[in-house]
Amino acid sequence: MPSVLITGATSGFGKAAARRFAKAGWSLILTGRREERLAELESELAPHVTVLTIPLDVRDSDAVSQALSQLPDTLLPLTCLINNAGLALAPEPAQKVALEDWHTMIDTNITGLVNVTHAAMPHLLATGKGASILNLGSVAGQWPYPGGHVYGASKAFVQQFSYNLRCDLQGTGVRVTDLAPGMAETEFTLVRTKGNQAASDALYKGTTPLQAEDIAEQLYYLATLPPHININRLEIMPVRQAWAPFAIDRDPA
Ligand SMILES: NC(=O)C1=CN([C@@H]2O[C@H](COP(=O)(O)OP(=O)(O)OC[C@H]3O[C@@H](n4cnc5c(N)ncnc54)[C@H](OP(=O)(O)O)[C@@H]3O)[C@@H](O)[C@H]2O)C=CC1
Numbered sequence: 001m002p003s004v005l006i007t008g009a010t011s012g013f014g015k016a017a018a019r020r021f022a023k024a025g026w027s028l029i030l031t032g033r034r035e036e037r038l039a040e041l042e043s044e045l046a047p048h049v050t051v052l053t054i055p056l057d058v059r060d061s062d063a064v065s066q067a068l069s070q071l072p073d074t075l076l077p078l079t080c081l082i083n084n085a086g087l088a089l090a091p092e093p094a095q096k097v098a099l100e101d102w103h104t105m106i107d108t109n110i111t112g113l114v115n116v117t118h119a120a121m122p123h124l125l126a127t128g129k130g131a132s133i134l135n136l137g138s139v140a141g142q143w144p145y146p147g148g149h150v151y152g153a154s155k156a157f158v159q160q161f162s163y164n165l166r167c168d169l170q171g172t173g174v175r176v177t178d179l180a181p182g183m184a185e186t187e188f189t190l191v192r193t194k195g196n197q198a199a200s201d202a203l204y205k206g207t208t209p210l211q212a213e214d215i216a217e218q219l220y221y222l223a224t225l226p227p228h229i230n231i232n233r234l235e236i237m238p239v240r241q242a243w244a245p246f247a248i249d250r251d252p253a
Pocket residue numbers: 007008009010011012013014031032033034037056057058059084085086087088108112136137138139180181182183184185186187188189191
């Protein structure tokens with residue numbers, strides 16, 4: 001059976017993707033920092049498919065490279081890497097944000113993603129034709145909005161890194177996609193607001209956001225496309241989300 005490595009499998013898109021790939025019989029390598037959540041997911045899925053859980057902070061390059069250099073043969077060849085671990089912090093304007101929050105987003109969404117990509121690359125190259133790297137970008141990487149500051153910039157990095165990887169991997173058979181969702185109801189806003197459940201609920205109230213399972217379905221679709229097809233970027237919004245007009249600063253009347 002093919003195997004998939006999913007970062008950030010303890011919640012949201014990553015957890016839903018683990019379930020979606022398991023449903024199709026794929027072997028799973030699941031990572032995240034919260035060990036108890038990894039254990040719960042392993043208990044749920046291991047009766048059906050091969051599961052390896054690795055408690056891992058993607059920001060720790062040594063831990064990432066050590067863990068991925070020791071994958072058991074039973075989980076190789078690696079067919080798909082889903083670079084999903086990530087977060088937004090500090091929805092307030094840039095001029096009010098603590099520098100530490102910017103660093104955390106850069107360290108996770110950029111450095112963490114390149115750490116995992118670098119460590120997984122030899123496995124993906126060994127697989128070659130049909131292998132995929134699926135990077136979780138965001139609409140925020142393309143479209144600016146107030147409070148997007150470093151989060152949006154980190155996802156713009158994901159887009160351009162994905163495109164540049166495609167250039168270098170041409171001829172290897174390894175595909176790369178920047179999957180860019182819009183508003184999706186996960187723990188994302190709870191994390192962004194540092195645990196404000198009411199703010200998270202209010203954001204999703206009265207509309208129809210994407211669900212984690214919608215994104216998991218797209219990830220599975222991308223990973224199982226015929227091997228001669230590469231979707232470079234796939235941007236998905238809920239029907240009830242669209243763009244806002246330009247904001248104009250005006251003199252007082
Ligand atoms: N929800 C949305 O509206 C959208 C989300 N995205 C992106 O999708 C991805 C998944 O987000 P989503 O599922 O919504 O959010 P969740 O908060 O539900 O899940 C985020 C996952 O990332 C993991 N994670 C965070 N930091 C680290 C770290 N340092 N090391 C390892 N794992 C980490 C968390 O695991 P743990 O805490 O256990 O380590 C968790 O499993 C992110 O990259 C996000 O930016 C993109 C577009 C829209």
